[in-house]
Amino acid sequence: MPLFRQTTAPQHLFRQHRPKLRRLMLPAHSLNCPECGLLIEIPMLGQGRQADCPRCHHELVRVENRPFTTPLALALGTLILLLCVYSGMFMTVSTIGVYERLTLPFMLEVLILQDFGFLAEVMFVFTFGLPLLFLLLCLYVYGALAVQSPLPGLLMATRTMVRLRSWVMADVFLISTLVAYIKLGDVVQVDFGSSFWLMFPMVLLLLRTTLSVPEHWVYYQIHRLHGHTTIYADNTGKICCSRCRYFRPSEEILCQVCGTHLFTRRPNSEKLSWAFLLAAAVLYLPANMLPIMISSNPTVTEISTIMGGIIFMWDSGDRAIAAIIFSASIMIPVLKIFAMAFLLLCSRYGVPFDIRKVSLLYRITEKIGRWSMIDIFVIIILMSTFHTNIARVTPGPASLYFCLVVLLTMLSAHYFDPRLLWDKYGSEQENGHT
Numbered sequence: 001m002p003l004f005r006q007t008t009a010p011q012h013l014f015r016q017h018r019p020k021l022r023r024l025m026l027p028a029h030s031l032n033c034p035e036c037g038l039l040i041e042i043p044m045l046g047q048g049r050q051a052d053c054p055r056c057h058h059e060l061v062r063v064e065n066r067p068f069t070t071p072l073a074l075a076l077g078t079l080i081l082l083l084c085v086y087s088g089m090f091m092t093v094s095t096i097g098v099y100e101r102l103t104l105p106f107m108l109e110v111l112i113l114q115d116f117g118f119l120a121e122v123m124f125v126f127t128f129g130l131p132l133l134f135l136l137l138c139l140y141v142y143g144a145l146a147v148q149s150p151l152p153g154l155l156m157a158t159r160t161m162v163r164l165r166s167w168v169m170a171d172v173f174l175i176s177t178l179v180a181y182i183k184l185g186d187v188v189q190v191d192f193g194s195s196f197w198l199m200f201p202m203v204l205l206l207l208r209t210t211l212s213v214p215e216h217w218v219y220y221q222i223h224r225l226h227g228h229t230t231i232y233a234d235n236t237g238k239i240c241c242s243r244c245r246y247f248r249p250s251e252e253i254l255c256q257v258c259g260t261h262l263f264t265r266r267p268n269s270e271k272l273s274w275a276f277l278l279a280a281a282v283l284y285l286p287a288n289m290l291p292i293m294i295s296s297n298p299t300v301t302e303i304s305t306i307m308g309g310i311i312f313m314w315d316s317g318d319r320a321i322a323a324i325i326f327s328a329s330i331m332i333p334v335l336k337i338f339a340m341a342f343l344l345l346c347s348r349y350g351v352p353f354d355i356r357k358v359s360l361l362y363r364i365t366e367k368i369g370r371w372s373m374i375d376i377f378v379i380i381i382l383m384s385t386f387h388t389n390i391a392r393v394t395p396g397p398a399s400l401y402f403c404l405v406v407l408l409t410m411l412s413a414h415y416f417d418p419r420l421l422w423d424k425y426g427s428e429q430e431n432g433h434t
Contacts, residue, residue, distance in 0.1 A: 029231040032240035037419040062214040068146040074209040075138040081202035089193030107384040126169040137161035176377030269417040280408035291396030328374040347420035
């Protein structure tokens with residue numbers, strides 16, 4: 001049976017709002033775990049209850065305590081803070097011959113004017129564009145559910161909203177700002193504006209919002225609005241969708257619940273994952289060998305590689321910041337490349353260790369990849385600060401390669417189907433008993 005976490009509501013609420021509570025509940029049904037493939041019977045779940053896979057402990061189903069109001073309130077609050085952060089003063093930097101009032105739109109403008117449009121797109125998309133789109137979709141979907149109105153495009157909006165969650169990097173940019181502040185503190189005077197301080201609650205609310213979207217429950221509620229069922233009494237001859245986790249007739253090409261392709265295992269998962277991984281490994285060489293940042297003033301020009309900058313900061317006494325940059329720019333990409341290669345080999349040739357630990361390795365590898373973007377965001381902040389003839393910082397060619405390495409490793413983890421590990425482990429166990 002699944003493992004549950006439950007929080008209970010006061011009994012008088014159940015008496016007063018029994019019809020509404022029934023509407024919020026998720027009926028009993030069965031599903032396949034999207035990480036290990038185990039068939040699990042889920043009992044009826046009410047508010048504040050969650051079911052996890054008993055084999056790999058992956059979260060399967062969850063119903064929020066206040067399923068409609070909590071995501072709406074979180075998304076609205078986060079949206080207001082996001083607009084305030086992007087419209088206010090982020091920081092001021094002053095020293096001899098340099099005084100800059102930095103806002104986030106100004107940073108984008110500097111990148112575009114100096115022909116670094118790719119970095120401007122990266123910053124805009126991951127720190128503003130995707131968070132904004134995610135929040136607007138969240139308001140649209142949960143607003144429709146709250147007023148019980150089957151608005152057009154709910155399925156597409158939900159599918160997009162769910163997929164955007166892992167690509168939102170406002171928290172990574174916030175940590176990058178702190179890293180840049182430590183680097184700037186020795187040479188300039190830095191004063192943080194209101195936008196910087198508002199970014200802390202914004203990031204916390206944004207992270208909480210991403211956690212308050214249980215897509216399995218949301219898809220059920222959307223189809224209930226349209227008078228459709230997502231749950232079958234008999235799942236014989238049906239395929240469990242890997243996205244929405246509902247069983248669908250095997251003759252369907254696209255899942256009629258969430259609109260994604262139906263498959264028992266992701267087609268060409270290993271080939272796609274290997275392709276992205278090998279491309280990342282190849283690009284990692286120029287990302288480390290070529291200059292990632294060029295600093296210049298009227299008397300001297302310094303060209304830094306990733307490792308060269310880390311060594312310089314370590315020798316200069318900034319060992320904490322050197323350790324952070326080393327972890328984000330060297331250790332995480334390398335470990336992720338080796339971890340993904342190990343997982344792919346395990347899916348093909350067998351699992352040499354405890355399968356649960358290997359499955360946990362995949363989960364960690366999938367989550368930490370985006371933190372390697374710290375170095376890119378630090379360069380963007382430094383470039384926005386120093387862009388005059390007196391002091392100038394420009395990205396080197398390695399910045400493009402490194403950014404591609406981060407994105408390619410994330411795609412490699414995304415396209416890998418972890419159920420292949422459990423399939424291989426299961427076949428090995430069967431062969432061992434015969």
